[in-house]
Amino acid sequence: MDNLSLQKQDIEELRSEIAKLRAALYTKEQQLQDLEQLHAQQSGNDPDSAVVQQEHEEKAEVHTHLTNDDIARFSRQLILPGFGVQGQLKLKNSAVLIVGMGGLGCPAAQYLAAAGCGRLGLVDYDIVERNNFHRQTLHSEKKEGMSKVDSARIALLELNSSCQIKCHTRLLNSLNAFSVLRAYDVILDCSDNVPTRYLLNDACVMLGKPLVSGSALKMDGQLTVYNYGADGPCYRCIYPVPPPPEAVTNCGDGGVLGAITGTIGALQALEAIKVIVGLGEVLAGRLLIYDGFSNLFRNIKIRSKRPNCHICSAEPLIRDLIDYELFCGMHATDKDNPLQLLEPEQRLNVFEYQELQSAPHLLLDVRQPAEFEICQLPSAVNMPLAEILDDSYVKRFSSQLESKEFPIVVLCRRGNDSQIAVQHMRNRYPDHSIRDVIGGLHAWSNKVDNGFPIY
Amino acid sequence: MSVVRIGILFFAKTRELAGISRGTFTVNSVVIGSDLLNQLSQFFGLNSVRDSLMLALNERYINLNEELSLCEGDEIAIIPPISGG
Ligand SMILES: [Zn+2]
Numbered sequence: 001m002d003n004l005s006l007q008k009q010d011i012e013e014l015r016s017e018i019a020k021l022r023a024a025l026y027t028k029e030q031q032l033q034d035l036e037q038l039h040a041q042q043s044g045n046d047p048d049s050a051v052v053q054q055e056h057e058e059k060a061e062v063h064t065h066l067t068n069d070d071i072a073r074f075s076r077q078l079i080l081p082g083f084g085v086q087g088q089l090k091l092k093n094s095a096v097l098i099v100g101m102g103g104l105g106c107p108a109a110q111y112l113a114a115a116g117c118g119r120l121g122l123v124d125y126d127i128v129e130r131n132n133f134h135r136q137t138l139h140s141e142k143k144e145g146m147s148k149v150d151s152a153r154i155a156l157l158e159l160n161s162s163c164q165i166k167c168h169t170r171l172l173n174s175l176n177a178f179s180v181l182r183a184y185d186v187i188l189d190c191s192d193n194v195p196t197r198y199l200l201n202d203a204c205v206m207l208g209k210p211l212v213s214g215s216a217l218k219m220d221g222q223l224t225v226y227n228y229g230a231d232g233p234c235y236r237c238i239y240p241v242p243p244p245p246e247a248v249t250n251c252g253d254g255g256v257l258g259a260i261t262g263t264i265g266a267l268q269a270l271e272a273i274k275v276i277v278g279l280g281e282v283l284a285g286r287l288l289i290y291d292g293f294s295n296l297f298r299n300i301k302i303r304s305k306r307p308n309c310h311i312c313s314a315e316p317l318i319r320d321l322i323d324y325e326l327f328c329g330m331h332a333t334d335k336d337n338p339l340q341l342l343e344p345e346q347r348l349n350v351f352e353y354q355e356l357q358s359a360p361h362l363l364l365d366v367r368q369p370a371e372f373e374i375c376q377l378p379s380a381v382n383m384p385l386a387e388i389l390d391d392s393y394v395k396r397f398s399s400q401l402e403s404k405e406f407p408i409v410v411l412c413r414r415g416n417d418s419q420i421a422v423q424h425m426r427n428r429y430p431d432h433s434i435r436d437v438i439g440g441l442h443a444w445s446n447k448v449d450n451g452f453p454i455y
Numbered sequence: 456m457s458v459v460r461i462g463i464l465f466f467a468k469t470r471e472l473a474g475i476s477r478g479t480f481t482v483n484s485v486v487i488g489s490d491l492l493n494q495l496s497q498f499f500g501l502n503s504v505r506d507s508l509m510l511a512l513n514e515r516y517i518n519l520n521e522e523l524s525l526c527e528g529d530e531i532a533i534i535p536p537i538s539g540g
Binding site for chain 2: 100102103104105190191192193194197214215216217218220221222238239241242243244246247248249250251254256261287289291293294298299300301302303
């Protein structure tokens, strides 16, 4: 290898090491924050209530007129019928909390800050990664590795330097949710996971705050305002039972187009503005369903409050925040949880597979064709998981399956789907040599071939 | 009891599971919401997400306890929650 490419490799390695250290640092900082908070709560000295106190004092200083800069800056919305000076003042005196600084949170925050929302709170525990840029439009290339809320804050202040922005660099949980949410008038659910959606719903019901809920995946989006008005339902009224974990797809696995999250995020900002200003008809009691494939918006009239709702009915069963990860059986992040379905002898590590590569074997790559097209190992055959599970592989590979000794190796992106596939195939062929590759292509890229692309 | 043919619209995960974005279904004109949901889940392979689905009849939410009177050409939308962002 020549000197230049060695240098390049060193640079890449240092970059990735620094990013990992940063991530570890943020995790520690969050643990510290949560512990400090728990300690303060138990010793009856909550630092966040001091913050709330301070914010309420700030709030006491209500803006009653617009400055010349306000008038020049917001002139195009000031002349809107129904908005006007009073609407602008309401926005200026409002505080909005945005939970999740990702594909939905970035455009939502951008339009709220630009429109003159006086105070914004940003919640996210995560750091900026390269795969965020295509949809999380406040994070720019230089901010890779920075915390998302800090990155967003910098970009938002460039748009509107008079917006007061508070960063909450933490994962929201049952312990800290009330103290974070309390100081805000409207909450935006821009999160990427089911437990956080139930947590935000329950906390908003208990605190009596409207929840502007947006979500997006692949080419689909949904939007509604929960807990608004006398009859407005909450998330649990509509979805009393969380979906089973295996039926939930996150953006990392399912993919999403930035223009889809951008559409829904911008609409969340619109609904928040309408709630604050009292403009138009708020999207409560209706669910907007967006199908980006055919660019169709549908408004579904949803139910009013469920009389026996566990949280928002007159006699709620849930009277305090619960453990939402336990309730949903999922983690409150969109990061993957590694499965452990196979016995150690049914698995190969990447080095063991590397040795096997030169010998005759069948390598089945069970990813989707679109993913297979991005990158693949030599001699890999694409056989999507669905075609393993519906047994179409049996006919197609009948000759390779004749011998019990012939090595069949199953591969996927991170080593979860490959285990599901091997488990299924071993039910039919218990004594065959069918194994998967631990950690999948990610492990291959990290440990064997740094030049192999990661997505 | 008469039988009617209704249109079915699939969204998000159910579109993938059913493999189509719209379809038709033949069902008794008078049916309980949960019964209709069971039949649709069975027929279109949606059992894995059945418990978290919302149904809408002509863009109106269906309460699963309610008795529906369906007409020829009515449209049922099958809506799973999306949680991504
Ligand atoms: Zn409710």
